[in-house]
Every structure is written in structure tokens, then in C-alpha cells.
Amino acid sequence: MSLLKVERVHKSYNGLQVLKNVSLDVQAGERHVLIGPNGAGKTTLFHCMTGTLPIDEGVVTVNGRQISGLPPYTAVRVGMARTFQKNNLFDNLTVEENLHLAIAACKPYRFHFFKPFHKYTDLLEEAEQLLKQWDLWERRACVVNQLSYGEQRLLELLLALASKPRLLLLDEPTSGMSPAETAQTTRLMQSMPRSITLLVIEHDMDVVFSIADRITVLHHGEVFLSGAPEEIRRDERVKEIYFGGGAPLYAEA
Numbered sequence: 001m002s003l004l005k006v007e008r009v010h011k012s013y014n015g016l017q018v019l020k021n022v023s024l025d026v027q028a029g030e031r032h033v034l035i036g037p038n039g040a041g042k043t044t045l046f047h048c049m050t051g052t053l054p055i056d057e058g059v060v061t062v063n064g065r066q067i068s069g070l071p072p073y074t075a076v077r078v079g080m081a082r083t084f085q086k087n088n089l090f091d092n093l094t095v096e097e098n099l100h101l102a103i104a105a106c107k108p109y110r111f112h113f114f115k116p117f118h119k120y121t122d123l124l125e126e127a128e129q130l131l132k133q134w135d136l137w138e139r140r141a142c143v144v145n146q147l148s149y150g151e152q153r154l155l156e157l158l159l160a161l162a163s164k165p166r167l168l169l170l171d172e173p174t175s176g177m178s179p180a181e182t183a184q185t186t187r188l189m190q191s192m193p194r195s196i197t198l199l200v201i202e203h204d205m206d207v208v209f210s211i212a213d214r215i216t217v218l219h220h221g222e223v224f225l226s227g228a229p230e231e232i233r234r235d236e237r238v239k240e241i242y243f244g245g246g247a248p249l250y251a252e253a
């Protein structure tokens with residue numbers, strides 16, 4: 001069953017056409033990875049899907065509900081969450097405080113000035129569970145600007161999970177990470193329940209082929225090819241697009 005449908009989307013920046021007739025179908029539970037050279041239009045497509053940028057033409061639906069042409073909070077309401085290439089964290093707050101804010105933002109709370117924070121037990125328990133589940137419990141009292149870049153990116157992923165999304169869009173989740181952090185983030189994506197559908201922009205081919213059920217290649221703003229990982233791996237034209245041919249897209253086991 002299709003969860004996300006992008007149909008014939010066009011987008012230009014000041015006359016420069018960046019997306020041309022892009023269609024994409026992401027099945028519920030799928031791990032769908034979007035690849036393509038720098039400037040192919042991948043992040044722009046995320047912006048268009050989430051309503052961060054208006055699209056010129058086309059339709060985006062989640063679970064049959066049209067979200068294109070509507071404000072970004074509509075995407076959140078239908079269960080979409082995303083991370084960005086750059087972190088959007090509160091640098092001077094702790095890991096735990098950032099998470100508390102993210103959880104609170106998704107709840108219909110009315111905070112009471114005289115109610116001590118420790119009385120919001122469901123919120124605190126939810127934060128504890130997420131921190132333990134995703135290996136950030138030991139780092140909960142650290143101020144964000146004391147974390148490594150990789151830990152900050154991991155925290156941002158955790159904040160996206162706090163909204164209990166059914167569709168999670170990750171924009172280059174491993175960029176700038178050490179090999180150990182990349183491995184940890186890959187494991188995290190692999191271990192997410194299938195109730196969360198993943199659409200991931202990724203350049204690291206080891207990560208791509210470790211997580212993908214399906215891969216879509218974007219090139220010059222158009223869908224060049226969409227298929228199973230094996231199909232993409234063997235396609236000479238995809239190698240050509242990425243590396244000018246020659247090098248393998250992914251080391252054969």
C-alpha cells in the first residue's frame with residue numbers, strides 16, 4: 001500500500017528548473033533511499049514534500065490525503081517528520097531538555113506556570129524510554145554544544161522520532177559522522193519498527209545498500225531510475241552518473 005505519493009512535481013528557483021515531472025511512490029513500511037549527485041534536487045524534493053517550499057505543479061499525498069499546497073503543519077498532522085542537513089537543536093540546553101521540548105510540542109499540553117516540571121510524568125517517562133532505546137541515556141545531561149557532531153545528528157533523529165511519525169524523512173543522516181557514528185546511525189535506521197516508513201537521502205553507498213528496500217536515482221531534477229537495490233547496483237548508467245563509470249557503486253561482498 002502506498003503511503004507517500006509524489007505525482008508530476010515541478011519546481012523552479014527564479015526560473016531555474018530544479019525538479020522536472022518528479023513522481024515517487026513510497027510503500028508503507030518501506031526503506032526508500034533517494035540518491036543522486038550533488039545538486040540533483042533531492043533536498044528540494046524534501047522541501048516540496050513537507051510544504052517547506054511551495055511546488056509549481058504536481059500533487060503530494062500521504063495516505064491518500066493531499067498535503068501539497070497546504071502549510072507544513074499539515075505534513076506533521078498526517079504523521080510526517082523530517083531531519084535537515086544542518087542540525088536544528090537548542091545548543092545551550094541539554095540532550096534531555098531538547099527531547100522534552102520536542103515531546104511537549106507534539107502533545108496537546110497546556111503548561112501551568114505553578115505545576116513543577118517533574119509532575120509531567122508521562123512526558124518524562126517517554127523521554128527516558130527514547131533515550132534508553134536509542135543509546136543516549138548516558139549523555140542525557142550533556143549540553144548540546146558539548147556533544148560531538150555525530151551525537152548531535154543522532155539527537156536530531158531522536159527528536160524527529162518523538163513525534164511518533166509514520167513517515168520519517170532523513171536528509172543525509174550520516175553526513176559528517178565518524179565511521180563509528182555512521183555505523184550506529186545505520187543500526188538505528190535498521191532497527192526502527194516497520195510502522196515507521198523511511199525516506200532517506202544518502203550519499204554513503206555502504207549505508208544506502210545496508211538499509212534500502214528500494215532506491216530512486218534523481219539526476220538533473222528528474223527521476224532517472226527507481227528499483228530494487230540489486231537493479232540499481234548493476235546499472236552501468238547509474239555508475240556513470242555518480243562516478244563517470246569505472247568504480248563499483250558498492251563493493252561486492
Ligand SMILES: Nc1ncnc2c1ncn2[C@@H]1O[C@H](COP(=O)(O)OP(=O)(O)OP(=O)(O)O)[C@@H](O)[C@H]1O
Nearest residue numbers: 013014016018036037038039040041042043044045
Ligand atoms: N534557495 C535556492 N535558490 C536557488 N537555487 C537553489 C536553492 N536551493 C537549491 N538551489 C539549487 O537547486 C539545485 C538542487 O539543489 P538541492 O539542494 O535540492 O540538490 P541536492 O540533490 O539535495 O544536492 P546535495 O546532494 O548537494 O545536497 C542546485 O542547483 C542548487 O544550487
